[in-house]
Amino acid sequence: MEHMHRSFSSVRLSRRAELRSSLTYEYAKHIPSAATPPTVSELPAMAVYSTLQRARAGKDKVPEWSPMMEGGMQLLNRDGHSISHNSKRHYHDSFVSMNRMRQRGLLCDIVLHVGTKEIKAHKVVLASCSPYFHAMFTNEMSESRQTHVTLHDIDPQALEQLVQYAYTAEIVVGEGxxxxxxxxxxxxxxxxxxxxxxxxxxxxxxxxxxxxxxxxxxxxxxxxxxxxxxxxxxxxxxxxxxxxxxxxxxxxxxxxxxxxxxxxxxxxxxxxxxxxxxxxGASPVLFAVGGGSLFAIHGDCEAYDTRTDRWHMVASMSTRRARVGVAAIGNKLYAVGGYDGTSDLATVESYDPVTNSWQPEVSMGTRRSCLGVAVLHGLLYAAGGYDGASCLNSAERFDPLTDGNLYAVGGYDSSSHLATVEKYDPQANAWSPIANMLSRRSSAGVAVLEGMLYVAGGNDGTSCLNSVERYNPKTNTWESVAPMNIRRSTHDLVAMDGWLYAVGGNDGSSSLNSIEKYNPRTNKWVAASCMFTRRSSVGVAILELLNFPPPSSPTLSVSSTSL
Missing domain, CATH: 1.25.40.420 (Serine Threonine Protein Phosphatase 5, Tetratricopeptide repeat)
Structure with missing residues (x-):
């Protein structure tokens, strides 16, 4: 009985190993295996086992690479103890099989309704081939839990062709x-x-x-x-x-x-x-980049998803940056200059949300912290700031490859806080003054919403401000609007989905992680979810993203708090 029990256990363990190899092969078209008869016998060619046996007997040398069958057999170790089979046809054959199952309605977990047509499919196939379906089935959308989804504004025949392409990599393009x-x-x-x-x-x-x-x-x-x-x-x-x-x-x-x-x-x-x-289908996502808090300069970044009212951590910058300028061009975020705790910076780096990574860009010609950054006609402008020795009035631009004007609002000129505002015309390549603000402000938040220029908070040389005013370019006039609930300077202001968001900053005594947003229709500020990290001198910008958060980033959240 003991002998029989051991034999049974041996067979059971062998089958477990075969099952593991089988599952590995199904997903990776690759089988690593020990060169023992039960495992080798599962490989596509018995010739491999014969080759190993002859090599062990000293009759042949074990090759490092042997092109065999439609794929390849790689003999990894010279001592003949392991092999690896790679099938070039596995992916093709697997998708052919899945397409047959789709046509027969087997294991389908989604039905797409378009017009009067119903198209059965597998969510995993559609999500792996289409960012649109990936977002639909993996994010917190209602469709991710449904087995029937209705699509609008697409031709049924075109959708059928696209689903067919997801399974076969073939599409017939004709007049139809x-x-x-x-x-x-x-x-x-x-x-x-x-x-x-x-x-x-x-x-x-x-x-x-x-x-x-x-x-x-x-x-x-x-x-x-x-x-x-x-x-x-x-x-x-x-x-x-x-x-x-x-x-x-x-x-x-x-x-x-x-x-x-x-x-x-x-x-x-x-x-x-x-x-x-x-x-x-893209949704706006607010990014908070770098900044500082008590005894710390930050290189980490977080992003706010308006759909779920949650913050998520994303990849950190390569350099710690406070007093940094941030702007978005296309589908990339740019962090410009700033201060790393030791010196003012001329370096620039960009964030790609698809790869959730930062890459270095061409540096500015001048070190700048506390600078203004904006995008005009696809060009990134950096204006003013501090170079470690003096305040700057110079400006430079970067073409990383909007009709409008660029505004320099308030600030500090080494002797006093300013209420003056200047406008830049790129066609004339000239700056000209416009109406002064109602209050002197440095370190204020500035953003454009519905054709109006808003300036919120800042410091007037005496105290931290919560007052807000806006500029009408058609009348060249400023007017006051509802003040923020918290005094803020060295914060950032950004427009998103018809709201203004005031992010982080300093209230005169400590750095803030609180967020509040302004509704111009009701002229009121309300609280939004707090960030994880207190951030003053923070940079903020918006990206329109289909898939968020990035799959490689941790999902974290905090609830809204009252101001």
């Missing part, structure tokens, strides 16, 4: 489903950059170049060439024969280059091709 081609001109096209659209168009044309060459001019009009980097335009677009051989395409290339070479004229050159794509 031309809506799929129209996607490249849509604002709702969700791509990391316009380079993806350009490459997709060329790939489609070159797949059947003889019959599709004629469509190049019409397709290129849908690609937003001005949003490509200057280097990409010169090294890829300008050298592409399909572009050079069509005069209409050359005109589009010239338009894009003029947009880059004459940045002061971008307001005049603005058209549908210069406007970044913005998906309707």
């Amino acid at each position: 489903n031309v809506q799929v081609l129209d996607l490249i001109s849509s604002d709702n096209l969700n791509v990391p950059s316009e380079e993806e659209v350009y490459r997709a168009v060329l790939s489609w044309v070159k797949h059947d170049i003889d019959s599709r060459r004629q469509h190049v001019p019409r397709l290129m009009k849908c690609v937003r060439l001005p949003l490509l980097t200057r280097d990409f335009l010169m090294s890829n677009v300008d050298t592409e024969l399909l572009v050079r051989h069509h005069s209409e395409c050359k005109d589009l290339l010239i338009e894009a280059l003029k947009y880059h070479l004459m940045p002061e004229q971008r307001g005049v050159l603005s058209n549908s091709r210069t406007r970044p794509r913005r998906c309707e």
